[in-house]
Amino acid sequence: DTAVSQTPKYLVTQMGNDKSIKCEQNLGHDTMYWYKQDSKKFLKIMFSYNNKELIINETVPNRFSPKSPDKAHLNLHINSLELGDSAVYFCASSLRTGGETQYFGPGTRLLVL
Amino acid sequence: DQQVKQNSPSLSVQEGRISILNCDYTNSMFDYFLWYKKYPAEGPTFLISISSIKDKNEDGRFTVFLNKSAKHLSLHIVPSQPGDSAVYFCAASGLSGNTPLVFGKGTRLSVIA
Numbered sequence: 727d728t729a730v731s732q733t734p735k736y737l738v739t740q741m742g743n744d745k746s747i748k749c750e751q752n753l754g755h756d757t758m759y760w761y762k763q764d765s766k767k768f769l770k771i772m773f774s775y776n777n778k779e780l781i782i783n784e785t786v787p788n789r790f791s792p793k794s795p796d797k798a799h800l801n802l803h804i805n806s807l808e809l810g811d812s813a814v815y816f817c818a819s820s821l822r823t824g825g826e827t828q829y830f831g832p833g834t835r836l837l838v839l
Numbered sequence: 840d841q842q843v844k845q846n847s848p849s850l851s852v853q854e855g856r857i858s859i860l861n862c863d864y865t866n867s868m869f870d871y872f873l874w875y876k877k878y879p880a881e882g883p884t885f886l887i888s889i890s891s892i893k894d895k896n897e898d899g900r901f902t903v904f905l906n907k908s909a910k911h912l913s914l915h916i917v918p919s920q921p922g923d924s925a926v927y928f929c930a931a932s933g934l935s936g937n938t939p940l941v942f943g944k945g946t947r948l949s950v951i952a
Contacts, residue, residue: 730882759940769883769928771939782939816882824933827873828940830882 729753730831732817738837739807747802747834749817757781758800759818759828760792769816775800776823807838842866843931845943854952858916862929862943865910869931869941874903874914877926877945886927887914919950 774782870891875883
């Protein structure tokens with residue numbers, strides 16, 4: 727059983743489109759995250775949710791909106807996609823916030839043309 | 840400003856020898872450190888962690904050393920195996936709930952048979 731799963735694994739789309747990436751964890755964790763790995767290979771936190779509440783929101787354009795319908799799911803919706811949004815997006819979860827090991831999904835490779 | 844630095848982008852080691860991966864950090868508020876391993880087209884996988892109250896943590900072939908005064912940590916893999924070939928990310932965070940995990944850029948380890 728996959729602990730943290732993401733769909734889709736690959737996403738190719740045109741500039742200006744709106745797309746969503748879904749994430750689910752079956753670990754019973756309270757906290758979930760979205761990371762972006764850019765072309766320079768840096769993994770950077772975008773958002774963090776604890777029990778469906780937003781607790782970290784790094785400097786991310788308003789076009790990115792996370793939604794957590796329950797603590798096992800954290801989806802990422804992106805409006806008006808731009809070329810610079812092309813990256814690999816990783817979802818992760820941890821038991822709690824702060825000093826906890828995070829477990830990552832396989833990543834979603836987004837290519838904006 | 841990179842708070843977590845992995846200055847060696849790549850490292851090649853003979854099978855059976857020791858691999859030493861290094862990581863430096865600048866933020867003195869960091870007190871929890873982790874190493875992740877990443878294979879191509881997969882998400883990062885947690886390997887080992889250490890909190891700032893320790894200077895060493897060992898798990899099988901993997902040992903992490905922390906030198907707080909130098910703001911330096913290292914991962915030792917001994918003996919190295921071909922299956923260890925991957926990108927290794929160093930990460931750091933504070934223990935408080937709202938401190939995000941900050942990643943280094945990664946070091947690509949190649950273990951040569």
